[in-house]
Amino acid sequence: MKLLGLLIVIGGVFAGYLLGGGHMAPILHAAPHEMMTIGGAAIGAFLVANTPHVIKDTVKNLNCLIKPEAHNKESYIELLSVLFSLFKLARTKGWLALESHIEQPDESELFKQFPGFHHNHHALLFLCDYLRIISLGKENPHEIEALMDEEIETIRHEKMHPSHAVQTMADGIPALGIVAAVLGVIKTMGSITEPPEVLGKMIGGALVGTFLGVFLAYGFVGPIAGALGAKGESEIMYYRCIKVAVVSFLNGSAPQVAVEFARKFLPHNVQPTFMELEEKLNELPAPG
Numbered sequence: 001m002k003l004l005g006l007l008i009v010i011g012g013v014f015a016g017y018l019l020g021g022g023h024m025a026p027i028l029h030a031a032p033h034e035m036m037t038i039g040g041a042a043i044g045a046f047l048v049a050n051t052p053h054v055i056k057d058t059v060k061n062l063n064c065l066i067k068p069e070a071h072n073k074e075s076y077i078e079l080l081s082v083l084f085s086l087f088k089l090a091r092t093k094g095w096l097a098l099e100s101h102i103e104q105p106d107e108s109e110l111f112k113q114f115p116g117f118h119h120n121h122h123a124l125l126f127l128c129d130y131l132r133i134i135s136l137g138k139e140n141p142h143e144i145e146a147l148m149d150e151e152i153e154t155i156r157h158e159k160m161h162p163s164h165a166v167q168t169m170a171d172g173i174p175a176l177g178i179v180a181a182v183l184g185v186i187k188t189m190g191s192i193t194e195p196p197e198v199l200g201k202m203i204g205g206a207l208v209g210t211f212l213g214v215f216l217a218y219g220f221v222g223p224i225a226g227a228l229g230a231k232g233e234s235e236i237m238y239y240r241c242i243k244v245a246v247v248s249f250l251n252g253s254a255p256q257v258a259v260e261f262a263r264k265f266l267p268h269n270v271q272p273t274f275m276e277l278e279e280k281l282n283e284l285p286a287p288g
Contacts, residue, residue, distance in 0.1 A: 082117050
């Protein structure tokens with residue numbers, strides 16, 4: 001859908017231009033070197049302004065145009081199933097029964113039953129760290145919730161770095177378009193003795209820089225920054241779901257009630273129904 005949106009941006013702008021009597025030849029002639037000026041400066045500034053970690057994360061998350069949500073309904077059904085199994089084990093055999101699973105999560109047979117969650121290294125460690133704190137006797141739900149909120153906010157800050165970095169680049173691209181246009185004007189002024197028809201083409205080519213700067217910033221780079229931000233928020237939702245379930249269980253809820261609290265917290269587009277989750281939980285083997 002997002003790729004379709006970008007195609008509509010291109011089609012809408014250039015179809016309107018052509019229907020208004022415009023010609024593509026001046027744009028196509030000037031676009032390569034104007035794009036080199038604008039794109040080169042924008043990428044260079046992006047590299048200067050951001051750490052290697054942010055640059056790597058930005059490139060990695062550009063798949064947001066194809067996969068806008070970090071987690072789908074099936075991912076959340078699996079997550080809620082993991083939480084249910086852990087809570088049921090803790091309720092029936094005590095928190096110490098979780099020790100072998102949370103101390104070596106990569107080797108845990110319980111986690112291996114849920115490969116999607118098992119391979120989500122950061123979420124796995126996030127959950128195990130809090131289960132370890134609780135198993136050591138820190139069971140005050142208010143303190144655990146406050147600590148989880150602080151860590152989730154830190155994670156959110158990190159996950160939103162790519163979006164902020166690309167948005168900053170989008171904010172600067174119109175100005176870089178003006179730079180490209182000014183360079184074109186300088187070139188034109190050096191040929192002021194040329195006949196009007198030649199000067200007209202040169203001035204038109206210079207203005208292509210301004211057009212491309214605004215077009216790329218608001219038609220492409222800005223929307224991509226928004227898509228990166230939306231995907232980052234969807235990743236944070238995964239951690240918040242874990243928090244809701246853990247805090248509910250610490251407040252005395254039964255395992256099934258705790259995961260139901262977490263299910264109801266989810267947005268409707270990824271929220272499984274009560275019956276879908278119930279059916280999955282009934283299929284789970286007894287935790288051990």
